[in-house]
Amino acid sequence: MKRVLVLYYSQSGDVRSALEALVAPMRAPDVEIRWQPVDTVPRYPFPWGAHEFFDCMPEAVGGHAPQLAPMELNPGERFDLVILGWQVWFLSPSLPIQAFFAAPQAQVLRGTRVISVTCCRQMWQRAHGTLRELVSRADGVLTDSIVLTHQGGSLAGYLTAPRLMITGRRDKLGLLPAGGVACGDIDALSRFGQRLRETKDRWSEPQPGPMISDLEPVEVNAAAVLAELAVIPPVVLLARLARLCGGPGNPARRPVLWLFVLMLVVFLPVLLPASAVLAPLVRRRLTRRLARGLPGVRDVT
Numbered sequence: 001m002k003r004v005l006v007l008y009y010s011q012s013g014d015v016r017s018a019l020e021a022l023v024a025p026m027r028a029p030d031v032e033i034r035w036q037p038v039d040t041v042p043r044y045p046f047p048w049g050a051h052e053f054f055d056c057m058p059e060a061v062g063g064h065a066p067q068l069a070p071m072e073l074n075p076g077e078r079f080d081l082v083i084l085g086w087q088v089w090f091l092s093p094s095l096p097i098q099a100f101f102a103a104p105q106a107q108v109l110r111g112t113r114v115i116s117v118t119c120c121r122q123m124w125q126r127a128h129g130t131l132r133e134l135v136s137r138a139d140g141v142l143t144d145s146i147v148l149t150h151q152g153g154s155l156a157g158y159l160t161a162p163r164l165m166i167t168g169r170r171d172k173l174g175l176l177p178a179g180g181v182a183c184g185d186i187d188a189l190s191r192f193g194q195r196l197r198e199t200k201d202r203w204s205e206p207q208p209g210p211m212i213s214d215l216e217p218v219e220v221n222a223a224a225v226l227a228e229l230a231v232i233p234p235v236v237l238l239a240r241l242a243r244l245c246g247g248p249g250n251p252a253r254r255p256v257l258w259l260f261v262l263m264l265v266v267f268l269p270v271l272l273p274a275s276a277v278l279a280p281l282v283r284r285r286l287t288r289r290l291a292r293g294l295p296g297v298r299d300v301t
């Protein structure tokens with residue numbers, strides 16, 4: 001009997017749907033699949049209020065994990081494969097996922113192959129680097145990563161993602177595409193599940209290597225990577241400044257959070273088109289750089 005642990009957090013359902021599509025072909029009489037949601041105390045709201053949304057930026061960016069909600073997972077239990085479904089919050093793994101890694105339950109990853117499944121708008125590279133570090137600190141072995149981005153590209157996502165977060169609505173609006181990850185991209189994940197089913201004898205091999213990297217699990221949009229590289233320094237600076245003013249909910253940090261919102265409103269609409277223009281010049285270098293930590297990276301720009 002092979003044992004798979006599907007650990008995840010999901011708000012709008014993008015991550016949960018992605019995992020369902022991935023895992024469906026893996027079902028077999030000799031495969032036990034255990035679903036284990038992760039949550040925090042208190043829970044993060046969905047849909048979000050504007051203040052709560054921006055107020056979690058300093059903790060997400062700075063790696064200040066909240067309290068993990070009790071979960072029925074024995075850290076000493078062993079699995080052949082862990083599939084970790086997570087999302088990006090402010091260029092970082094979401095806070096519930098950070099809470100899991102800060103808790104003793106993360107020991108469940110020790111010595112086990114981990115496959116990461118990420119959903120995000122467009123900016124995931126810093127978060128993926130952080131996740132890789134978190135898995136490695138928990139002595140897990142991250143062999144493969146799948147990254148799914150929202151439909152409609154960077155500029156559309158700049159409008160559809162906040163709408164989804166603050167209203168919970170993902171339907172098409174005028175010229176804007178629907179919000180969140182496209183259904184077609186989610187359905188296409190079954191190719192990874194089929195491969196995993198075919199390779200189940202390799203799941204717990206002693207020196208685990210990539211199993212799905214030839215199936216194009218990550219598409220790199222060089223313009224989005226470039227834009228992200230440009231926003232990382234100011235975001236990290238503002239996160240530190242906000243933490244100096246106080247913890248979550250402290251009104252003293254509101255001016256810094258407003259500065260952050262101002263940066264998004266003023267800086268991003270200029271930065272996104274500028275990155276699109278510059279991307280062709282640095283595309284190859286960026287893709288090579290990302291490929292060092294991510295098997296199966298494919299350049300789509």
Ligand SMILES: Cc1cc2nc3c(=O)[nH]c(=O)nc-3n(C[C@H](O)[C@H](O)[C@H](O)COP(=O)(O)O)c2cc1C
Pocket residue numbers: 009010011012013014015016053056087088089090091092119120121122123124161165180181
């Ligand atoms: C608080 C918050 C911050 C976010 N920050 C980012 C970000 O920095 N980069 C990005 O690409 N997406 C970001 N997103 C978008 C989510 O990663 C994306 O909507 C994902 O599909 C959510 O998956 P879920 O609905 O299953 O939780 C953010 C979402 C939230 C709620």
